[in-house]
Amino acid sequence: MILWVIRKNTKRGNVMNEKKLNDKQRQVIEWLNDSIYTVQYIEYFINQKDVNTFNNAPAACIISGCYGFLSAVDCYIKEFEK
Numbered sequence: 001m002i003l004w005v006i007r008k009n010t011k012r013g014n015v016m017n018e019k020k021l022n023d024k025q026r027q028v029i030e031w032l033n034d035s036i037y038t039v040q041y042i043e044y045f046i047n048q049k050d051v052n053t054f055n056n057a058p059a060a061c062i063i064s065g066c067y068g069f070l071s072a073v074d075c076y077i078k079e080f081e082k
Contacts, residue, residue: 037069
């Protein structure tokens with residue numbers, strides 16, 4: 001269900017200010033091969049600007065999870081760049 005919503009809404013008109021994952025983040029996420037946190041899923045939800053806990057609490061929780069997963073990916077990259 002969620003993947004259908006992502007596919008349906010990925011063709012948005014304004015793509016100027018969208019956040020994109022860098023190549024290292026993409027490689028690590030694809031290497032982890034998580035069934036939920038895919039590159040497309042994370043990029044879609046980190047670009048949601050009109051979501052807060054008052055108007056859409058479930059989406060706000062999903063976005064929080066995406067940022068947490070992305071933070072863990074960044075820590076993983078930082079640790080192995082040493």
